[in-house]
Amino acid sequence: MKEFDQAKIEQAVTMILEAIGEDPSREGLVDTPKRVAKMYQEVFQGLNQDPKEHFATIFGEDHEELVLVKDIPFYSMCEHHLVPFFGKAHIGYIPKGGKVTGLSKLARAVEAVTRRPQLQERITSTVADSLVETLNPHGVIVVVEAEHMCMTMRGVKKPGSKTVTSAVRGVFVDDAAARAEVLTFIRS
Numbered sequence: 602m603k604e605f606d607q608a609k610i611e612q613a614v615t616m617i618l619e620a621i622g623e624d625p626s627r628e629g630l631v632d633t634p635k636r637v638a639k640m641y642q643e644v645f646q647g648l649n650q651d652p653k654e655h656f657a658t659i660f661g662e663d664h665e666e667l668v669l670v671k672d673i674p675f676y677s678m679c680e681h682h683l684v685p686f687f688g689k690a691h692i693g694y695i696p697k698g699g700k701v702t703g704l705s706k707l708a709r710a711v712e713a714v715t716r717r718p719q720l721q722e723r724i725t726s727t728v729a730d731s732l733v734e735t736l737n738p739h740g741v742i743v744v745v746e747a748e749h750m751c752m753t754m755r756g757v758k759k760p761g762s763k764t765v766t767s768a769v770r771g772v773f774v775d776d777a778a779a780r781a782e783v784l785t786f787i788r789s
């Protein structure tokens with residue numbers, strides 16, 4: 602378990618408020634450092650989780666065809682600016698050897714990976730590799746689509762722009778028809 606230092610975050614937030622010329626002791630701000638620390642504990646709680654631990658729930662089921670959970674909503678924090686990026690993750694895999702995991706575990710793995718300072722590419726590949734390492738399936742495909750607040754409310758200011766990343770493993774690498782089938786389901 603990595604240490605979460607609530608007092609240190611409170612100090613840091615107080616310093617940021619002072620540095621922008623605010624008065625941290627005024628009524629509206631007096632509890633803000635505490636609130637922000639509590640919020641960071643929640644939005645960064647994935648730092649204490651390994652996505653693979655969720656795939657320990659394995660059912661023996663003889664299904665060697667596609668399993669796809671799509672439209673899993675997520676919120677993460679861009680590691681460059683510490684502002685949110687958010688969107689949907691779609692996870693498909695083809696089980697092998699009768700090893701399937703609980704459907705909710707796919708969404709739990711997304712939570713574990715997104716609730717940290719992150720990059721969209723790393724979220725995508727970490728989820729794919731975690732499935733490969735635990736279930737050893739025939740193939741995995743992960744698609745993540747997100748809007749990055751660092752590109753909308755600041756900087757280049759392009760609201761509505763979306764970033765799509767994908768990670769394919771196993772049979773999906775060479776099988777364009779299998780990839781296309783998944784993309785059709787994702788869009789439907």
Ligand SMILES: Nc1nc2c(ncn2[C@@H]2O[C@H](COP(=O)(O)OP(=O)(O)OP(=O)(O)O)[C@@H](O)[C@H]2O)c(=O)[nH]1
Nearest residue numbers: 679680681682719720721722749751752755756757
């Ligand atoms: N590849 C990748 N880049 C990201 C992600 N989130 C944010 N970024 C980018 O990280 C880059 C950081 O660029 P820098 O030039 O170091 O920082 P900056 O001056 O704040 O950049 P601007 O956003 O262009 O103003 C920006 O281009 C962001 O759009 C992500 O998940 N993946």
Ligand SMILES: [Zn+2]
Nearest residue numbers: 679681682751
């Ligand atoms: Zn950013």
